[in-house]
Amino acid sequence: MIQIAKPLIEKEEEQAVLNVLKSGVIAQGPKTEEFERNFAEYCNAKYAVAVNSGTAALHLALMAMDIKEGDEIITTPFSFIASANCILYVGAKPVFADIDEKTFNISPESIIEKITDKTKAIIPVHLYGQPCDMKDIMKIAEDHHLLILEDACQAHGAEYENKRVGSFGDAAAFSFYPTKNMTTSEGGMITTNSKEIAEKAKIFRNHGQIKRYYHEFLGYNLRMTDICAAIGIEQLKKLDKFTQKRIENAQYLSDKLKNIKGIEVPYVAGNVKHVFHQYTIKIENGKRDEINKKLNDAGIGTGIHYPIPINDQPFYKKMDYNADETPAAREMAKNVLSLPIHPSVTRENLDYIAEKLREILK
Numbered sequence: 381m382i383q384i385a386k387p388l389i390e391k392e393e394e395q396a397v398l399n400v401l402k403s404g405v406i407a408q409g410p411k412t413e414e415f416e417r418n419f420a421e422y423c424n425a426k427y428a429v430a431v432n433s434g435t436a437a438l439h440l441a442l443m444a445m446d447i448k449e450g451d452e453i454i455t456t457p458f459s460f461i462a463s464a465n466c467i468l469y470v471g472a473k474p475v476f477a478d479i480d481e482k483t484f485n486i487s488p489e490s491i492i493e494k495i496t497d498k499t500k501a502i503i504p505v506h507l508y509g510q511p512c513d514m515k516d517i518m519k520i521a522e523d524h525h526l527l528i529l530e531d532a533c534q535a536h537g538a539e540y541e542n543k544r545v546g547s548f549g550d551a552a553a554f555s556f557y558p559t560k561n562m563t564t565s566e567g568g569m570i571t572t573n574s575k576e577i578a579e580k581a582k583i584f585r586n587h588g589q590i591k592r593y594y595h596e597f598l599g600y601n602l603r604m605t606d607i608c609a610a611i612g613i614e615q616l617k618k619l620d621k622f623t624q625k626r627i628e629n630a631q632y633l634s635d636k637l638k639n640i641k642g643i644e645v646p647y648v649a650g651n652v653k654h655v656f657h658q659y660t661i662k663i664e665n666g667k668r669d670e671i672n673k674k675l676n677d678a679g680i681g682t683g684i685h686y687p688i689p690i691n692d693q694p695f696y697k698k699m700d701y702n703a704d705e706t707p708a709a710r711e712m713a714k715n716v717l718s719l720p721i722h723p724s725v726t727r728e729n730l731d732y733i734a735e736k737l738r739e740i741l742k
């Protein structure tokens with residue numbers, strides 16, 4: 381089976397974990413601080429705050445940005461559910477804008493239509509590793525006095541106009557889940573240029589404690605362990621190499637697939653570096669599930685990111701949402717299919733994937 385995702389853990393990560401285990405400091409400690417420094421520098425952000433998941437990073441960032449009940453936050457329904465759930469965690473209201481069918485990312489025009497006098501922030505998601513249209517989104521935020529939280533959980537190292545994601549907005553959230561472009565097992569990171577947001581996030585991740593056993597705020601335990609941070613430090617050193625392989629694999633596969641009728645290869649905007657967390661094709665209406673099954677039967681792992689828009693999820697429908705207001709997201713959910721291009725995928729694997737797809741679509 382050619383897997384759809386595979387973490388690349390090598391001797392450096394093993395040794396780093398062993399060193400932490402032997403050190404005796406196995407919860408949050410010096411390795412977490414070192415990882416935060418390195419990650420902030422990588423993203424050209426002033427501060428980074430490590431947490432135990434991407435979801436925690438989104439949640440804490442919204443808390444630190446002072447988002448609360450009554451506020452409306454605009455995001456995309458075509459994402460992993462955490463992009464919207466974090467808004468509910470702080471008691472605010474998710475408002476869904478539609479997507480651009482070429483990039484799958486949130487559409488700036490649709491954001492404008494959704495702004496009300498309650499809107500406080502926008503959460504653009506750099507889906508599949510392709511940065512959102514940040515110039516337009518930043519301009520909208522500036523014109524309407526809105527905050528921006530980038531959901532960069534799929535976009536480590538991605539660039540928009542030669543600038544890395546993670547430092548455009550007021551804050552950004554990254555995930556280090558094992559399927560991501562780099563991993564810590566479970567883990568996440570907030571990056572920000574705001575000292576205040578970074579300090580608040582650090583307090584909220586540690587039970588609202590401002591000095592030992594003195595709790596000024598309601599907080600949580602969302603800390604990263606040094607075991608995870610030690611893996612992250614080694615993975616970050618290899619991230620650019622991993623990314624390069626993803627990009628090469630994606631280009632190679634697109635060259636092989638671009639002339640097959642019935643599918644559309646990923647579009648890459650001219651002013652971005654797409655880091656291909658997912659390589660996602662569009663399949664002619666109505667055929668996706670059948671093609672998906674045939675690929676799986678041929679030993680090719682695939683993914684559907686995502687089969688149901690967030691506003692059509694049962695839990696959101698109970699809150700009176702539905703995807704009627706975001707028709708492009710609903711349409712894409714029926715047609716997308718992700719194929720394996722992670723760094724362990726070989727040229728032979730890619731040739732085989734292309735050959736099978738050609739055969740199936742004939």
Ligand SMILES: Cc1ncc(COP(=O)(O)O)c(C=O)c1O
Binds near residue numbers: 433463505531555
């Ligand atoms: C776009 C997006 N946002 C948020 C998350 C949440 O990250 P985590 O799974 O680390 O909580 C993920 C990852 O699954 C994601 O892909």
